Amino acid sequence: MADGLLPSLIMVIVQFEFAGMNIFSKLAMDTGMNPFIHVAYRQIFAFLFLAPLAYFMERGKRPPMTRPVLVQIFFSSVFGLTMNQITYFVGLKNSTPTIACALSNLLPALTFVLAVAFKQESAKLKTLGGQAKLVGTLVGVAGAMVLSMYHGPVVPIGESAIHLSIANSSANDPSQGKGNFIGPFLVIISSLTWAIWFIIQAKMGDTYPAPYSSSALMLGMATVECSIFGFIMVPHPQEWSLFPGIRALACVYGGVACSGIGVCMMSWCIQKKGPLFVSVFSPLLLVIVAALSWTFLHEKLYLGTVLGSVLIVMGLYSVLWGKTKEFEPLQPHKELQDTKEEDIEMN
Template sequence: MRDIRKVVHGLKPAMMMLMVQIAFASVNVLYKFAINDGMSVRVLTAYRLIFAAATTIPLALIFERKNRPQLTWRVVFMSFFCGLFGGSLFQNLYFESLALISATFASAVYNLIPAVTFILAVSFGYERLNFQTAAGKAKVLGTITGIGGAMLLTFLKGVEINIWTFHINLLHKGKNGTLDDNSGSKLLGIFFGLGSCFCFALWLIIQAKMSKEYQGHYSSTALMSLMGAIQATLFALCVEKDLSQWRLGLSIRLLTSAYSGIVASGIMVIVIAWCVGIRGPLYASAFNPLMLVLVAIAGSLMLDENLYLGSVIGAILIMIGLYMVLWGKSKETKKETHLEITSELQEIQVVVTSTIVDHDCSNNNNTNCKSIIVDMDNKHEYDNSSKGEQEGQGT
């Protein structure tokens, strides 16, 4: 029973990150619907972060009311940049790219995050290259394989594959110009996607630093959501002049704003912050390719996006690269844990002594009392007699 609990506890970060990718894939599909309905990406991002702040702040007040870490200006400074790179700037760039190109294409560009995170993590000292070891080689080659798979999925089409007997086209092309085939718009969408990758990678690095200094996942996420909501709202008010964009109503706009804010930017960010604190930023970013596979399936089924042979081959390479990175990371984690346990055992020295006192001794008189002290370290036995003396000999 204990072994089963240990296995489940070891799989908990992976299961959590799988749940995160499913939630993010759902957000991509909902965003495509809301953008096709005519909603501004900047307003949608602001609403998303407002819903996220409204969700995470009460959770932080409830669950961390007794053990909340001390809030310092340094933590506030880091939370500002977490809100910028992981919230307002990242989401505006990424979902602008989603508006200009297909959901599958945007998700493919998004998968550059593990490579960028790996480079930045090595630069900031959170990861070691260790190319001489098998684990280090697996992480490097897995990152390269994942990037190659994402690029293959993006630029190689090949034969079209019809895996579904029917297509549910829920989008109406040409309503607001977001689904056009302009090559200039697609190129701009790719640049926006690349910018969002760097933002997300920087957020993972800053979040890893913040998790060590401010060990409150709910409070740190609430601070990040609050900062991001303020930044995104000010940006949307300055850029978006049409006040009708702020009306939600009972429509896909409200559903997308609430779901993406409460679930994706609220609960899921808490999960990501927890996983980053446990396994590091590279581990969290390595699960991002799973969203590509989920979005490709959803886009082919519901958004009338074509699925090609190159997409399938690229997805397979992405999965191979993902598990290579995870294997290398797990090997390094096991090695670091073993070294920590070994060093702790070497530092701890236990001296066991046993004293046997003659039961014939009176309570008030120590005369003719004899004690036997056994030295467990040197395997010697000493017979010490004390006659009226209070002196003790240490072994």
């Protein structure tokens, strides 16, 4: 099960977790919450949740900590949490959840390039599996670009019956996310730092197979980094208030469900399936956020959203099929090689 459906199921759950984070975080920042403060609180709540869990679940099972592993955890905290979340949430504040999620789908392409460069993935462009993996990545990115750049006519599916009063002001503001280059640019940088985190995690998983403990240490370091950075950027204590309640909800949910549980889930999947497998599930986030935005924020569903979502799902399954196809000839080839080695030893 661990080598079959379980990693895929876990990654789908992770995308639902992050979709909720996008909605809650956007609502919190629309109330005036500073994104640097939001990121700092998120690390604090995540660390408080995960540290005792890691202590009890991996007590007596943790391998000895070495200096190279500690350095890897530090850089994981810098790229995967501090830089990634600061650039993403500042970008989200200056755009919309749909635009932020759409541009985040550059992640599979960036991860694919870095994984090949660091020899964690083989391009194998002459094989059917390698070609499917490359084409699927490009199709997924194209779908994200279509969704973010092309609206088209409104799809006549009616309006959601769910009405949230807190969402009315932000959902009905047509100026949000338009004509602002800073937001999309920072989301792209966020995707690059996330891809770097995938590469570091893949290397660290081979030498320190304790995902809860490594994630807790990473969150502890990120808590210090983000808190210092937050106080430098926002030195006024009154701005660190968690009221109205949506601010507290967004910080606790983002810390526990995403930075805590979600990071551990992804670390486990990276160890089982590699960084590219984890990254190609990110396009599903865009589809989920589009549905949640229509349901709770009353965003209209455009033809471009439908077309882009279809391309994204097609690209996702193309990459997954390609990865599966790559491993099919490996076992027979290995058995043939073992047979030849046995014949040589007998002779």
